[in-house]
Amino acid sequence: MDENNGNIADADRPAAPDSIISMRNIWKTYQMGVEELHALRGVSFDVKRNEYLAIIGPSGSGKSTLMNLIGCLDSPSKGQYWINGNLVSEMSDDELARIRNKEVGFVFQTFNLLARATALHNVELPLIYAGMRAGERHDKAQAALASVELGDRVLHRPNELSGGQRQRVAIARALVNHPSILLADEPTGALDTKTSYEIMELFEKLHAEGNTIILVTHEHDIAERAHRVITIRDGQIESDERVR
Secondary structure, X not given: OOOOOOOOOOOOOOOOOOEEEEEEEEEEEEEEOOEEEEEEEEEEEEEEOOOEEEEEOOOOOOHHHHHHHHOOOOOOOEEEEEEOOEEHHHOOHHHHHHHHHHHEEEEEOOOOOOOOOOHHHHHHHHHHHOOOOHHHHHHHHHHHHHHOOOOOOOOOOHHHOOHHHHXXXXXXHHHOOOXXXXXXXXXXXXXXXXXXXXXXXXXXXXXXXXXXXEEEEOOHHHHOOOOXXXXXXXXXXXXXXXXX
């Protein structure tokens, strides 16, 4: 077993003080009639600040379930999960929502942009929900768009942007609240090869600037752009390796 995995030996350890994420013996079980489906089976690992991690696995491996737990979109059936020192595995839905909005920036395969809104307004949305005043959120959204090299596209709508530019808007929206973790779900899945590599170069730049990035993908060439790769199979960590 790889030293980073700790899937068995580390299951009973407390949260690592230098980690932004600590998972201990995480199970996720779904009731399917009279049968139980174990999507995750005792997963344990840590993620340090400013790590660049890819989670990879085939369809049905449990990687999407794990992503939902990392992003506080769901709670484990058993086990403990800390994010930034908060024991989120025991939080209510309302508490999870607050942690999610504060700690996690999401990037999705399908961009999830408002079609009639400008790039600037799309990026402002998390700040609107946070109750930030108009002038401050306008400045922050402009800065976030500039950080992804779209400072000259702030008033363009999604249908006036290429696929790669739309994903950059989505990344800017994920970053605008300065979250602890940037969580990307198949972020290149809807892009051609050239644009995919451009987006991956952007993730490398954001990591170099100090962001913690967790990338969920089924594509090995995309996963290998990260610095650490966790492979999930049958709901368990099959391997956990440093690749850079």
